[in-house]
Amino acid sequence: MPIPAPIHAVVFDLDGTLCDSVPDLAASANAMRAALGFDPLPQDVVQSYVGDGVGVLVHRAITADHHGQAEQSLWERGFSEFVRHYHLNIANATRPYPQTETGLGLLKSLGLPLAVLTNKSEKLAVKLLQDLALDGYFSMIVGGDTLPERKPAAEPLLHIADVLGVAPQNVLMVGDSLNDILCAKAAGSPVVGVTFGYGDVSELNQNPDTQPNAWVDSLPEIYEQLRLQKQNER
Ligand SMILES: O=C(O)COP(=O)(O)O
Numbered sequence: 001m002p003i004p005a006p007i008h009a010v011v012f013d014l015d016g017t018l019c020d021s022v023p024d025l026a027a028s029a030n031a032m033r034a035a036l037g038f039d040p041l042p043q044d045v046v047q048s049y050v051g052d053g054v055g056v057l058v059h060r061a062i063t064a065d066h067h068g069q070a071e072q073s074l075w076e077r078g079f080s081e082f083v084r085h086y087h088l089n090i091a092n093a094t095r096p097y098p099q100t101e102t103g104l105g106l107l108k109s110l111g112l113p114l115a116v117l118t119n120k121s122e123k124l125a126v127k128l129l130q131d132l133a134l135d136g137y138f139s140m141i142v143g144g145d146t147l148p149e150r151k152p153a154a155e156p157l158l159h160i161a162d163v164l165g166v167a168p169q170n171v172l173m174v175g176d177s178l179n180d181i182l183c184a185k186a187a188g189s190p191v192v193g194v195t196f197g198y199g200d201v202s203e204l205n206q207n208p209d210t211q212p213n214a215w216v217d218s219l220p221e222i223y224e225q226l227r228l229q230k231q232n233e234r
């Protein structure tokens with residue numbers, strides 16, 4: 001399925017879209033669990049806890065349950081231990097996906113402003129993008145605590161569209177998970193899913209409400225589609 005034209009700006013999710021951050025998130029979740037006296041969790045279990053920000057990740061990692069709510073004082077100890085450890089180790093093993101930099105460079109060559117919209121806190125997102133040397137590609141970085149609401153709400157994407165001066169229907173959201181797709185649909189923006197992230201592609205495809213406009217296996221595929229769009233506009 002083609003991406004609806006015209007696209008005047010592209011907004012990227014971070015974890016599972018621009019970079020594989022699960023190894024460091026799992027290491028920090030397990031450092032936190034060790035500090036609280038709990039056994040470590042496997043990396044794929046921690047992966048299933050990613051996408052709603054660090055506060056929710058800490059609840060899930062303490063209770064070892066996707067829907068779990070830790071007791072308040074335990075959560076506070078866990079949260080401060082997680083953030084302390086993660087801040088120091090945020091880019092130990094986290095790397096951009098193989099085609100991330102190529103894709104961002106190609107999209108910038110089309111003259112499109114690029115932004116990041118993540119549920120990570122803004123401070124951690126900025127640090128991670130700086131440590132991965134990706135920050136220079138983006139005109140804006142919006143985190144889960146930048147505004148009163150975070151993904152899947154439309155607010156942060158509408159805010160980015162507003163600041164960039166682009167109508168929401170001309171902003172393309174690129175993400176790996178349900179929250180990215182729901183946020184884009186709520187904002188009235190087209191959305192592309194990446195098949196290499198943490199979302200479940202077949203589950204998301206089962207329902208039109210959670211299905212993106214298109215799927216790609218790499219970011220340069222988005223460039224190819226937008227380049228053809230631009231050619232056809234001339
Ligand atoms: O859960 C998080 O901390 C962030 O996840 P996201 O970058 O995919 O929004």
Ligand SMILES: [Mg+2]
Binds near residue numbers: 014015016176
């Ligand atoms: Mg993601």
